[in-house]
Amino acid sequence: MQTDQTIASNTDCITGLIIAGGRGNRMGGVDKGLQLLNGVAMISHVIARLSPQVATVIINANRNLFDYAAFGVPVYPDQNDDFAGPLAGIQAGLRHCSTPFLVTAPCDSPFLPNDLVQRLFTALETNEADLAVAVTIATTDTEKPTQAQPVFMLLKTSLSNGLDCYLQEGGRKIENWYRRQRFVEVPFDDTAAFQNINTMEELLSVSAPAANSN
Numbered sequence: 001m002q003t004d005q006t007i008a009s010n011t012d013c014i015t016g017l018i019i020a021g022g023r024g025n026r027m028g029g030v031d032k033g034l035q036l037l038n039g040v041a042m043i044s045h046v047i048a049r050l051s052p053q054v055a056t057v058i059i060n061a062n063r064n065l066f067d068y069a070a071f072g073v074p075v076y077p078d079q080n081d082d083f084a085g086p087l088a089g090i091q092a093g094l095r096h097c098s099t100p101f102l103v104t105a106p107c108d109s110p111f112l113p114n115d116l117v118q119r120l121f122t123a124l125e126t127n128e129a130d131l132a133v134a135v136t137i138a139t140t141d142t143e144k145p146t147q148a149q150p151v152f153m154l155l156k157t158s159l160s161n162g163l164d165c166y167l168q169e170g171g172r173k174i175e176n177w178y179r180r181q182r183f184v185e186v187p188f189d190d191t192a193a194f195q196n197i198n199t200m201e202e203l204l205s206v207s208a209p210a211a212n213s214n
């Protein structure tokens with residue numbers, strides 16, 4: 001059984017990487033992590049949720065690096081400036097990670113679960129995997145029964161060289177990469193916690209309930 005002490009020591013060996021290196025095309029090309037949600041930058045919501053779950057937090061961003069640095073955590077851009085996708089952000093995170101594990105989360109999912117890291121870590125250890133990925137379970141019959149949430153993953157830092165090779169060879173798809181590893185998919189039934197904000201309409205619609213709530 002997992003005690004408070006083992007959970008605390010697990011936290012010590014995990015760095016949290018918030019990936020904010022995208023172009024934000026669907027939001028009109030803005031830097032999504034810096035957009036305000038209920039008066040606070042989206043990345044601030046992610047930092048607040050993730051930091052209690054890890055030893056230290058780092059940010060991957062490709063624009064407005066000084067603005068991101070103002071949140072008080074180290075900021076690292078992708079190795080190249082070709083916007084190669086989230087795996088390039090994970091590569092940057094792995095390069096600057098000094099713990100044996102890295103957990104990743106995107107900057108545009110401000111409601112991520114408070115038990116994300118603990119559940120990914122437990123599944124990784126139990127299954128003797130090198131990588132654990134969150135998967136959400138659909139609540140209605142009409143949706144796909146499960147949906148991988150691959151930007152939410154916990155991985156061993158030792159996968160860094162293999163990821164370098166995959167990117168070097170032109171690999172870009174995060175699912176294709178993680179499926180080549182010893183991986184485990186970890187089901188989460190709270191789909192709302194993984195809500196992803198990609199457009200201005202979505203940003204406004206998630207702000208509204210909080211503003212109207214009593």
Ligand SMILES: Nc1nc2c(ncn2[C@@H]2O[C@H](COP(=O)(O)OP(=O)(O)OP(=O)(O)O)[C@@H](O)[C@H]2O)c(=O)[nH]1
Nearest residue numbers: 019020021022023024025026083084085086089106
């Ligand atoms: N480091 C890095 N992260 C990226 C890149 N492209 C996307 N991401 C990140 O991957 C995650 C999911 O991407 P999207 O939601 O599609 O974000 P996006 O690419 O900024 O948005 P769109 O341009 O509208 O697709 C977010 O955390 C993005 O910041 C990239 O080229 N480099």
Ligand SMILES: [Mg+2]
Nearest residue numbers: 108196197198
């Ligand atoms: Mg997104």
